[in-house]
Amino acid sequence: MSLLTPTDKVVEPSNQLSYRVIRSSRKTLAVYVYPSGEIVVRSPKQCSDFEIRRHVQSRERWITKTLTAFLEMPGQLNLSYETGEAHAYLGELYPLLLATGKTRQAAIKEDKFQVCVRPGDETAHIKTTLVNWYRQQATAVFSRRLDFCYKAFSHVDVKKPKLKCRLMKARWGSCSSEGDVTLNLELIKHPIHVIDYVITHELCHLIEFNHSARFYELMVQAIPTWKQSKADLEKGVFLYGSF
Ligand SMILES: [Zn+2]
DSSP states (O other): OOOTTTOOOOOOSSSSSOOOEEEESSSOOOOETTTTTTTEEEEEEOHHHHHHHHHHHHHHHHHHHHHHHHHHHHSOOOOOTTOOOOEEEEEEEEEEEEEEOOOEEHHHHTEEEEEEEEETOOHHHHHHHHHHHHHHHHHHHHHHHHHHHGGGGTTOOOOOOOEEEOOSSSEEEEEESSOOEEGGGGGGGGHHHHHHHHHHHHHHHHHHHSSSHHHHHHHHHOOOTTHHHHHHHHHHHHHOOOO
C-alpha cells in the first residue's frame, strides 16, 4: 500500500501505477482509489493480468486526478459527486456513475452507484437524489438491526424504542427520555457491525443514562467487540466523507 504525503510527487500519467487486484465472481472490472493513495482493481475471476493492466491504463487520467485531489485535501474527505468518485454503502465503496433521464433516481447496480438526474441538474440535485436513496435504505436497515440488537436486551425490562433517522452533524445516535432512539443517516455508509455498535450503545442508555462503569459492562455483555467497531466507525468517517 502506498501512503501518499503532500511532499510526494504526484503520479504522472506516463508512470506505471501500482495497484492491488481482488478477483471475485463479479462481472465487470472496476478501479477504486482510496484517500490513503491505494489503488484497488476489482476483477472477474477470468480476467487476465494483461486485460487488467489495459483497463487501469484506460482509467489513468481519472486515477491521477483522484490521487491528486486526495493529496490536496488532507483530513476528511470532501465529496464532489462527480462520476467515478467512491461512495459508501454498508462499508463498501461504489464508484458513482451519473446519467441523465426523466426522473431522478439512484440504485446500486453492477457494483456502481448509478444516479440518474434530469438534464441541467446541478451537484445539489445529485446529492439530494443520493441522500433520498440512502434514507430509504437506512429506514429499512436500521429497523432490522434494531430488532436484532434488541434481542440482547430481552432479559431486561426495557421497551423496544421507536426509531428515527435524520442527518446529524455532531453525533451518531441519541436517545430521548421517552425512550426514542435517533440514528444519524450517515451511519448507513458504515458496515453492519458498526451500525449494531451504535444502536447497542443507545439501547444501553435506556438502562444506564450516563457513560458509567455499569454502562460499559452492559456494552461488553451485548457486544464484546464494541471497541473494534468504534475504531472502524472512526476510520470510516475519514474514508467515506459526509454529505
Ligand atoms: Zn452515549
